[in-house]
Amino acid sequence: MTPITRICTDFQNINIQELIPQRPPMVMVDKLTASDEISTTTSFLVHDDNIFCRSGKIQEAGLVENIAQTAAARAGYIAMKSNKEIPVGFIGGIKNLHIHLLPEINTELITTIRIIAQVFGATVVAGEVKDKQDRLYAECEMKIFLEEESGVME
Amino acid sequence: MQNEDIIQKVNEFLIEEFELDESLIKPDAKLKDDLEIESLDFVDIVVIIEKEFGFKVKGEDMVNVRTLQDLYDYISLQVNK
Numbered sequence: 001m002t003p004i005t006r007i008c009t010d011f012q013n014i015n016i017q018e019l020i021p022q023r024p025p026m027v028m029v030d031k032l033t034a035s036d037e038i039s040t041t042t043s044f045l046v047h048d049d050n051i052f053c054r055s056g057k058i059q060e061a062g063l064v065e066n067i068a069q070t071a072a073a074r075a076g077y078i079a080m081k082s083n084k085e086i087p088v089g090f091i092g093g094i095k096n097l098h099i100h101l102l103p104e105i106n107t108e109l110i111t112t113i114r115i116i117a118q119v120f121g122a123t124v125v126a127g128e129v130k131d132k133q134d135r136l137y138a139e140c141e142m143k144i145f146l147e148e149e150s151g152v153m154e
Numbered sequence: 155m156q157n158e159d160i161i162q163k164v165n166e167f168l169i170e171e172f173e174l175d176e177s178l179i180k181p182d183a184k185l186k187d188d189l190e191i192e193s194l195d196f197v198d199i200v201v202i203i204e205k206e207f208g209f210k211v212k213g214e215d216m217v218n219v220r221t222l223q224d225l226y227d228y229i230s231l232q233v234n235k
Contacts, residue, residue: 092194092197093194093197093198095198116201117200117201117204117205119197119200119201119204119211120196120197120200120213122194122197124197124198124201143194143197143198
């Protein structure tokens with residue numbers, strides 16, 4: 001497993017769009033705030049012009065995308081640290097998805113993914129979306145495959 | 155670990171995880187054809203096996219696992235090594 005140091009000052013200077021393949025208006029993460037051996041956290045402020053926003057709230061698909069992009073940010077961060085190209089990932093499956101709340105405009109989402117397992121080229125992660133008050137908006141397990149398996153989710 | 159314990163654990167997680175009808179759970183049931191377990195589902199099976207039985211599954215080992223009995227035998231062999 002590739003060691004990643006949890007150094008906050010390191011993360012502050014990172015443009016998260018350099019870590020993920022998505023581009024506006026599909027970007028659903030603002031900042032990488034933490035990453036270590038088993039987990040990664042991002043933040044995201046909900047704006048009213050967000051592509052997943054309806055009636056002032058981010059819809060279910062947006063929350064799933066937010067979790068997936070947090071996983072992508074992890075892969076990108078590890079690739080960046082290793083001077084490798086940012087990998088493109090694919091969601092192979094989602095299970096145990098629970099949407100508890102839909103976040104409203106101006107909510108800052110704190111999303112954490114935790115590595116559960118790595119099997120046959122797939123990385124299984126548990127993701128959860130909360131806010132600063134620790135309210136849980138969504139959680140799920142996701143199977144992710146990287147286009148060119150390089151082990152960068154480790 | 156006794157074979158009965160392995161069979162019970164495997165059957166339980168297959169029924170729970172894949173919502174399989176209990177009547178389909180037979181030793182000679184083919185994982186793909188009879189239980190309709192797809193290749194992506196094998197990822198979940200491996201994750202559960204590793205968690206429940208405490209050994210690392212190698213991809214090449216799973217190539218020969220076609221029926222439930224093959225799966226029981228494989229797990230039994232690994233846990234009783």
